[in-house]
Amino acid sequence: MCGSTTREASWASRSPPGPPASWNASATFSATRLRWWWLDSPLTPGAPIRLGEADEARLPCFTEALSLxxxxxxxxxxxxxLSSPRPEVRATTARILGHRHETGAGPLLPLLEDAVPEVRAAAALAVSELGHSPALPVLERKLTEAPPEELDIWLLASLRLGSSRALQACRQAAQAAGPLVPRIPWLLGLAGAPQDFSSLRQLSRRPELVRTTLEAIGILGVPAAVPLLLEHLEHPQAEVREAAASALALMTGAGLTEKSHVFDEEAADEGAAEESAREVTRPSTDSAVWRAWWAEHRSRLEGKSRLRLGQHYTLDACIEELAHPRSPFDARARAALELDIRSGQPCGFQPDWPVHRQRQTIERWRSWTEHT
Known part of the structure; x- marks a missing residue:
């Protein structure tokens, strides 16, 4: 499905497509066709480029294909x-350049001041993916100037480039009264410290924020959060129970799973019956099972400041999440963001890069952790 690449605009809500770095069939088809256009059509510097002329509905196809x-x-x-009069083309081009990670960030910098929010967001994320630290003063200025609905984008871009001001702004936003973009608690879990659990615990009481806050609590991994997560396994909403179960699984590595049937969107797109579903394995949402497991293992885990898969949290744990052949796509995307933010060595890792490129980046991170 070509539409999947609007994912970079939402930057963290990707659905797992299977083994690491595997292309889905539609992406391969689109990439193959567009590669023929680029390699075999007589393009000159002044020739029209198909991306610039594409209908807005087709732009996600170009993003997916030209990123790879x-x-x-x-x-x-x-x-x-990047200077197209069409803002959707400017935003799409910025996403592609950030994803490809082949050029400098200079041409993207003017778009940080673009009049269109989508373009500013795409440029900010691309600049941070490219690790362009000279842009940090502009990004940090936006933390105080941007409207509330854009704050999460500027926070992420600044955090990727090592901004301590961004982390403080994230904490202040989480503690403020009033509406809050759901991704801000998630970012606090991604970049914060154990003491930030108290803010996240407060945010978990807000119905509109409970799911992403539980995800953030799982990422932060403070053992004191386990009773709160166990409590939410009995929540009336299925998505909240699933978020609590996923958080417990990420923290503990307990391996407690259950089978579930989910609606198969791809089958529906291909004309299958609406009731088409597929069986998936997911973290158990059974409160009794988790409470019994915690009672047995609590003494072993409570003394650690942060947990990741049952061990003391380190950046090595994130690297292993990237390298493990069964890590789902969204987990690898999140682990890559953690590494960018916490290592101070942003690599702009993308889980759908070609395998050899992913391996090279993982080895660079391993080498960095070994020498720090």
């Missing part, structure tokens, strides 16, 4: 589209 297709001059040619 191999071509030595593609990124350079795409830079011209």
């Amino acid at each position: 297709v191999l071509h030595p001059q593609l990124s350079e040619r795409l830079e011209a589209l």
